[in-house]
Amino acid sequence: MQLQRAVDDFTVYLAAERGFSAHTVRSYRSDLGQLRAFAHARGVEEADQVSLELLRDWLWQGSQAGLARSTLARRSAAVRGLTSWLAKTDRVTGDTASRLKSPRSDHHLPRVLTGAQMEGILRTLEERAATDDPEAVRDLAVIELLYASALRVSEVTGLNISRVDFERLTVRVTGKGSKERVVPFGVPAKRAIERYLAVARPVLAAGTTEALFLSGRGARLGTRAVYSLVSTLLSTIPGTGPSGPHALRHTAATHLLDGGADLRAVQEMLGHASLGTTQIYTHVSAERLKESYRSAHPRA
Incomplete structure (x- = not known):
């Protein structure tokens, strides 16, 4: 079987049978496409000709090219x-x-905003929305x-209106691996969504669609548009690390734990398969506590 055909069939399997997200499938396809080019340059075209030595050489080349350990780890997983x-x-x-070892990923603590910073962002958005501009x-x-x-x-972008329960203040979402879960939201979010449905969505809607959030053209709002929105909002806020929507997910999880939420409850809310993945937010909380201690305690 040709290696290119194997890669194509495998990525179809990931999407159709394993339920991997489109983003993950694209990443795997890109990684395996790099492998296919590397193998081709060495005269390897068939899947059964791929050796452990070739795979190790491929990872080593990536390491020498300066790829992050997280990227090399993803290549190994792919x-x-x-x-x-x-x-x-x-x-x-x-x-x-099966015997290919992946390098340990870089373990950087995620970017987390303070409560005051989040309040500032929401206040800015509320001022824009006060104009009744549909997109605002x-x-x-x-x-x-x-x-x-x-x-x-x-x-969020995949939500349909029918998945929002305003009485119970919950949304039913489909996460990684096509797993469904029910997640709560608060009264401010309820008010914002209800206002959007009343005054903005009817203006944005170009046809019949169940999508909750719509673009300026009336289609389902895309993830790229949300990335752009969040990146712009975070661009003026001090701090390092990613400035996309995941920063808000990190922030919400950390604020929940800071407020005394149970770790397993947060795990369920986030849709993490492993408790260890959720535990990184306890490290974030600990780091924030140490920073406060160093800045406030006279004997720090």
């Missing part, structure tokens, strides 16, 4: 997934990458929901 699937489906004999009213509702519920940006 190729391990590919060779495991090839072996399980009897397309090749043996799982070549929508933007306020989007950010309120992102912060209130700690949802992924794809989960």
Whole structure:
């Protein structure tokens, strides 16, 4: 079986049967496309010709090119997934990458905004929405929901109106691996969404669609538009790290734990399969506590 065909079939399998997000599938396809080009340059065209030595050389080349350890770890995961699937489906004999070790990812604490910074962002959005501009009213509702519920940006843009329960103050979302979960949101988010539905969405709607949030052209709002919105809002706020919607997810999770929320409840709310993934926010809270101590205690 040709390696290119194997990559194509594998990525189709990830999307259709494993329910991987479009973003993850694109990343895997890109990584495996790099592998295919690397193998081609060495005269390897067939999937069963891919050796452990070739895979190690491929990762080493990426390391020498200055790729982040997180990128190399993702490449390792992609190729391990590919060779495991090839072996399980009897397309090749043996799982070549089963002994391939991935480098440890860089463990940087996520960017988290303070409560005052979030209040400033929401106040800015409220002032814009006061003009009744449809997109400004929508933007306020989007950010309120992102912060209130700690949802992924794809989960927010993928929401349909029928998935919002205003009586119970919950939304039903489909997360990674096509897993559904019910997530709560607060009264300010409820007010923002209800106002959006009343005064903005009817203006934006270009046709019949169940999508909750709409673009200026009346189609479902895309993740890129939300990235641009959040990036602009965070551009004037001091701090390092990513400035996309995930920063609001990190912020919401950390503020929940700072406020005394149970770690497992936060895990369920975030849709994390592993408690260890959620525990990074306890490290963030600890770092924030230490920073406050160093700046405030006379014997620090």
